[in-house]
Amino acid sequence: MKRIVTIILAVSFLSGCVEMGTKQDAFPSMYGPQKPVAILVVPAINESTAADAGDLLNVTVSQPFTNMGYYVMPMPIVADIFRNEGIIEGTQIKGLPAELFKKNFGADAVMFMTIESWDKNYAVLAGNVTVGIEYVLLSTTSNEILWSYEQTVVVDTSGGSGNIFADIIATAISTGMTDYASVARQVHAQAVTAMPFGKYHPRNGADGLDKSVVLAAKESAIAED
Amino acid sequence: MKIRIIAIATALVVLSGCASQVTEAGYYWGNYANTLYVYAKEPSDETLAKHVEELNDIIVESNERELKVPPGIYAELGYIEAKTGDDAAALAHYEAEMSLYPESRIFLERLTADQK
Numbered sequence: 001m002k003r004i005v006t007i008i009l010a011v012s013f014l015s016g017c018v019e020m021g022t023k024q025d026a027f028p029s030m031y032g033p034q035k036p037v038a039i040l041v042v043p044a045i046n047e048s049t050a051a052d053a054g055d056l057l058n059v060t061v062s063q064p065f066t067n068m069g070y071y072v073m074p075m076p077i078v079a080d081i082f083r084n085e086g087i088i089e090g091t092q093i094k095g096l097p098a099e100l101f102k103k104n105f106g107a108d109a110v111m112f113m114t115i116e117s118w119d120k121n122y123a124v125l126a127g128n129v130t131v132g133i134e135y136v137l138l139s140t141t142s143n144e145i146l147w148s149y150e151q152t153v154v155v156d157t158s159g160g161s162g163n164i165f166a167d168i169i170a171t172a173i174s175t176g177m178t179d180y181a182s183v184a185r186q187v188h189a190q191a192v193t194a195m196p197f198g199k200y201h202p203r204n205g206a207d208g209l210d211k212s213v214v215l216a217a218k219e220s221a222i223a224e225d
Numbered sequence: 226m227k228i229r230i231i232a233i234a235t236a237l238v239v240l241s242g243c244a245s246q247v248t249e250a251g252y253y254w255g256n257y258a259n260t261l262y263v264y265a266k267e268p269s270d271e272t273l274a275k276h277v278e279e280l281n282d283i284i285v286e287s288n289e290r291e292l293k294v295p296p297g298i299y300a301e302l303g304y305i306e307a308k309t310g311d312d313a314a315a316l317a318h319y320e321a322e323m324s325l326y327p328e329s330r331i332f333l334e335r336l337t338a339d340q341k
Contacts (some may be wrong), residue, residue, distance in 0.1 A: 001226065
């Protein structure tokens with residue numbers, strides 16, 4: 001069922017009839033006093049069948065969000081700290097009061113990532129990978145959701161699709177080492193287009209009217225929590 | 226055919242040539258994403274050394290171009306140094322991170338206390 005919704009989303013996105021909203025209307029808290037500077041990304045929650053998808057996400061997430069103008073707590077260090085505490089994925093943290101992360105890490109917000117799908121699928125199309133990731137950014141002072149997004153990317157791995165970006169990914173996958181990290185980066189890159197810019201970006205506070213938020217992507221992320 | 230060639234060429238540029246790119250926020254990342262990923266996937270002295278080399282290179286290159294060193298680079302370097310027992314170098318790098326990005330202070334001071 002979820003897959004069907006995903007495909008419908010993808011199709012309607014391609015055909016251009018998706019309802020878009022501005023960043024400020026979609027995420028008003030990101031334009032007020034609760035706007036975070038320091039973000040702690042906790043280890044991804046993996047609900048997919050791809051065992052190493054969580055690690056891929058963790059290792060690729062800092063850069064895109066840092067480039068949006070935030071201070072993302074250094075992931076390699078954070079991952080070590082959580083590992084030492086016996087925490088390997090975000091589910092173990094989800095119930096904890098978010099203010100703990102203010103006290104211990106100085107984080108203004110905590111970001112949870114859930115991998116909902118990371119499937120190779122040869123039935124629907126010739127060959128593709130469907131990757132769906134849900135992001136939820138929680139304030140550590142109010143526990144309020146500041147930003148949420150569900151990003152789904154269907155990557156064609158059959159090659160030669162005529163879509164230059166899909167071909168780049170396909171090429172990356174066939175080169176081995178970079179393989180699925182490129183897919184993870186692609187998902188992050190699309191998700192952050194709906195993220196308001198942060199303190200260290202030159203357009204901080206000046207992007208409220210950017211109409212780059214797919215409203216359904218915001219709603220579906222919130223609905224599941 | 227033509228499109229395929231362009232796509233491959235673009236992919237190569239994206240994968241290899243981003244070394245000279247500076248992001249909108251003004252950060253130079255060099256080959257960071259790749260060396261970190263390789264190290265995370267296959268941790269060894271060799272992959273770690275490569276990543277450390279990249280971190281140092283980002284600092285040198287950022288300074289040469291008069292850019293701010295990206296968030297986390299000094300901290301990561303300091304963390305690796307602390308693990309190998311080079312406390313003085315670690316502290317110096319934590320200090321550099323905190324002065325560039327004050328919001329890292331609580332985290333790094335706690336980390337320093339825990340690593341002692």
